[in-house]
Amino acid sequence: MGAGPMGxxxxxxxxxxxxxxxxxxxxxxxxxxxxxxxxxxxxxxxPRCGLPASRDEENPPPPPRIEPYKTHLAYVKERRSDQEAxxxxxxxVETLRTKRRTGExxx
Numbered sequence: 304m305g306a307g308p309m310g311x312x313x314x315x316x317x318x319x320x321x322x323x324x325x326x327x328x329x330x331x332x333x334x335x336x337x338x339x340x341x342x343x344x345x346x347x348x349x350p351r352c353g354l355p356a357s358r359d360e361e362n363p364p365p366p367p368r369i370e371p372y373k374t375h376l377a378y379v380k381e382r383r384s385d386q387e388a389x390x391x392x393x394x395x396v397e398t399l400r401t402k403r404r405t406g407e408x409x410x
Contacts, residue, residue: 333347
């Protein structure tokens with residue numbers, strides 16, 4: 304005895320559906336199916352390029368702005384002025400010189 308493909312008689316009737324079109328900034332259109340009574344999202348990720356897509360063909364959402372990788376030093380420079388950096392450096396150098404003069408072990 305084999306099992307054949309199940310038809311609607313075995314599964315029941317399919318829910319009524321609607322096709323909704325979404326458009327991304329790269330002029331791709333994607334049209335997923337939704338149940339008629341489902342809440343339709345305002346945005347959908349484009350399966351071709353991954354950009355966000357909206358239902359407005361004339362005004363698709365812009366690509367997200369990707370921030371470049373920043374080093375720890377770049378973040379420090381954002382928080383400190385050049386004068387503050389000079390003061391901190393001078394203080395650290397003086398601390399090292401004092402420790403060396405007193406013979407304190409520095410790691």
